[in-house]
Amino acid sequence: MSRGFVKEDDQEEIPLVPPRADLPAGVTNYVTQVGMEELLAEKDRLIIEREQLDVNDDKERRIAFNHINAKLKLLNTRINNAITVDLTKQPPHVVRFGAIVTLKIDQAITTNQYQIVGVDEADVSKGKISFISPIAKILMDKKIGDKAILKLPKTERVFEIMGIDY
Known part of the structure; x- marks a missing residue:
């Protein structure tokens, strides 16, 4: 049937659904x-x-x-x-997916803890960062005592790995 013979009220609205967290x-x-x-x-x-x-x-x-x-x-x-990912099979002394990493950021006295997780479970307010985030990428394969540098437009942030847990 031609759209000319269809009443406007009979048209179904196409639902707009927000996309899930970005996964390239x-x-x-x-x-x-x-x-x-x-x-x-x-x-x-x-x-x-x-x-x-x-x-x-x-x-x-x-x-x-x-x-x-x-x-x-x-x-x-x-x-x-x-x-x-079975976290019990991750190397215990290396930052990999699922790791809970204790970090000293720049010259801070206190430490922060972040777990590297999937894109759907990432929530910075809960200390969970996506494995595709810039911070997670620079932390991968690091060990306790290693430093990772995040280059920002006008500065650099230095993350020192203080602890790794799964």
């Missing part, structure tokens, strides 16, 4: 076991939300249903492409 094309989607559990829990929540939609208007219900399905599609793709 060709980069393996590594996750910790905790990260995988969080992704699966998110999937369960979305399925329950879809099953319990409480919208009386059919059009609004379809839009809400389609929005949840679009989010589930993105999530399922991320889950299906994920590779869970």
Whole structure:
């Protein structure tokens, strides 16, 4: 049927779904076991939300249903492409994916701790940084006592590795 014979009200809205955390094309989607559990829990929540939609208007219900399905599609793709890294098999004295790294930054007296995790579980406020972040990249393969330098536009930040744990 020609679009000229379709009423405007009958058109389904295409749901706009915000993209998931950026994972560049060709980069393996590594996750910790905790990260995988969080992704699966998110999937369960979305399925329950879809099953319990409480919208009386059919059009609004379809839009809400389609929005949840679009989010589930993105999530399922991320889950299906994920590779869970067994942190017990990581070298204990080298910074690798999943490491909890204790750092002294520049001349600070105190230390900071960050865990290197997958893109979906990264949350700086929780001390979790993505393995594709500039800081994580410069820390990889370093050992206790090593220094990593992050070059910024006008300065450099020096990160001294004080501890590594998994």
